Amino acid sequence: MAKHLLERLLGPVTLALLALTFWFGLWVTPPDKVQGNLARLVYVHPSVAWVALYVSFGTATIASVLYLWTRTRSMVMDRVAHCAMELSVLFIVLTLITGSIWGRPTWGVWWAWDARLTSTAILGVLALGYLALRRANDDPALRARRSAVFAILAAINVPIIHFSVDWWKTLHQGATVFGEGRHLKIHGLMAGTLLISFVGFTLLFFWLLRARYRLEVQREALTTATLDDALATRRREGAMQ
Amino acid sequence: MSSAERPLDLTPVAPPRSSSRSRWRSIGVLTVLGLAIIALLSQGLLHSLNYFETVNQVLAKRASFGTEVMRLEGVVKPGTIERTSNGASFTLEGSGTNQVHVDAHGSPPQLFQANIPVVVVGHFTTRTSLDFDGTQILVKHTASYIAAHPKRVKAPNGSTR
Numbered sequence: 001m002a003k004h005l006l007e008r009l010l011g012p013v014t015l016a017l018l019a020l021t022f023w024f025g026l027w028v029t030p031p032d033k034v035q036g037n038l039a040r041l042v043y044v045h046p047s048v049a050w051v052a053l054y055v056s057f058g059t060a061t062i063a064s065v066l067y068l069w070t071r072t073r074s075m076v077m078d079r080v081a082h083c084a085m086e087l088s089v090l091f092i093v094l095t096l097i098t099g100s101i102w103g104r105p106t107w108g109v110w111w112a113w114d115a116r117l118t119s120t121a122i123l124g125v126l127a128l129g130y131l132a133l134r135r136a137n138d139d140p141a142l143r144a145r146r147s148a149v150f151a152i153l154a155a156i157n158v159p160i161i162h163f164s165v166d167w168w169k170t171l172h173q174g175a176t177v178f179g180e181g182r183h184l185k186i187h188g189l190m191a192g193t194l195l196i197s198f199v200g201f202t203l204l205f206f207w208l209l210r211a212r213y214r215l216e217v218q219r220e221a222l223t224t225a226t227l228d229d230a231l232a233t234r235r236r237e238g239a240m241q
Numbered sequence: 242m243s244s245a246e247r248p249l250d251l252t253p254v255a256p257p258r259s260s261s262r263s264r265w266r267s268i269g270v271l272t273v274l275g276l277a278i279i280a281l282l283s284q285g286l287l288h289s290l291n292y293f294e295t296v297n298q299v300l301a302k303r304a305s306f307g308t309e310v311m312r313l314e315g316v317v318k319p320g321t322i323e324r325t326s327n328g329a330s331f332t333l334e335g336s337g338t339n340q341v342h343v344d345a346h347g348s349p350p351q352l353f354q355a356n357i358p359v360v361v362v363g364h365f366t367t368r369t370s371l372d373f374d375g376t377q378i379l380v381k382h383t384a385s386y387i388a389a390h391p392k393r394v395k396a397p398n399g400s401t402r
Contacts, residue, residue: 029388030388030389031388031389032386032387032388032389033387033388033389034352034354034357034382034383034387035352035382035386036389038351038352039386042386105350105351105352106350106351106352106380106382107350107379107380107381107382108349108350108351108353108377108378108379108380109377109379112292112379113292114292115290115292118281118282121281122278122281122282125274125277125278125281126274126278128274129270129271129274129277132270132273132274133267133270133271135270136266136267136269136270137266137267146267168290168291168292169291169292169293169295169314170292171292171293171360171379171381173381173382173383173384174384175384185384185385185386186385186386187386187387187388188388189388190386190388235251
């Protein structure tokens with residue numbers, strides 16, 4: 001009952017939080033002292049990057065680990081990993097696009113080959129590679145095993161992206177909300193709006209994941225039904241000979 | 242027994258081993274992926290793990306940098322910005338008395354202003370001078386977000402804080 005209610009509320013709550021983010025971000029919060037209205041992209045870009053790197057890629061990695069662990073192995077985990085990785089590609093692309101849109105007026109360039117941007121682009125290529133690898137294998141068990149191993153290896157890049165702004169000198173700014181010593185570096189209403197945006201985009205991911213998972217289950221059921229129909233037809237043909 | 246009377250053999254059989262075609266496709270995908278990552282690494286990370294050198298670092302080893310093209314980072318010293326016919330000139334500050342005079346070509350980014358960290362692409366005019374000839378200015382803004390007019394912030398209910 002509670003699960004059903006949560007599922008029904010997920011979509012409306014997500015939309016409400018995203019609407020609130022855009023309303024607060026565009027009209028209620030003040031402009032930034034240095035960046036002016038350009039700083040309003042802070043309510044979109046970091047949240048999208050959070051979902052791309054940690055939530056979606058993290059979900060895909062955890063599901064891959066659970067698939068490889070024999071006690072929790074099931075095709076459900078493989079499906080979750082696959083669907084989460086597809087969404088990760090979407091959110092990585094959105095991260096790079098919103099970052100470019102922000103970078104052009106602030107830095108003065110659309111793109112810079114610094115450690116943060118380059119390692120994020122590499123993660124995008126790895127996520128695409130994961131999806132390509134899945135299409136290259138026909139055997140479901142083999143495909144699931146190979147792609148799970150690949151996802152776990154690719155996840156090594158996530159901490160590299162996270163710490164790149166600390167390990168190397170980058171054009172990209174450091175940690176947005178908390179710097180050294182956990183001091184809040186963003187003011188009241190702006191911080192509140194940023195929090196709403198993080199929750200909103202995280203829920204958006206789970207909403208999309210749920211929809212994509214259902215679609216995948218239906219696609220597999222359709223494939224099985226088509227195969228069953230073909231077998232039945234073949235049996236009928238064999239019986240008539 | 243005729244073929245019509247003979248029952249079909251529907252005994253489950255073991256799935257066939259992975260075909261060589263599937264294996265080659267996997268190898269192909271991984272090869273393309275590996276090449277893409279190598280290209281990105283060589284372009285972005287291996288050539289410039291550190292995107293820039295700071296004014297302090299450069300002045301500490303001034304001779305070793307000579308007139309090579311580099312990215313120089315520092316803070317724009319207040320009161321030194323002058324708009325020139327082909328760009329802007331200003332002084333980049335490091336810590337203490339470390340300073341480099343920059344003569345940059347091209348229009349600076351929208352956020353370019355005094356007291357902001359910038360990265361200038363260019364080179365020193367001679368092997369020993371502290372005059373830097375810049376071809377591009379990149380603004381390296383901080384991660385702090387401070388309201389421009391904190392006293393005029395309106396709450397959702399319309400009240401002013």
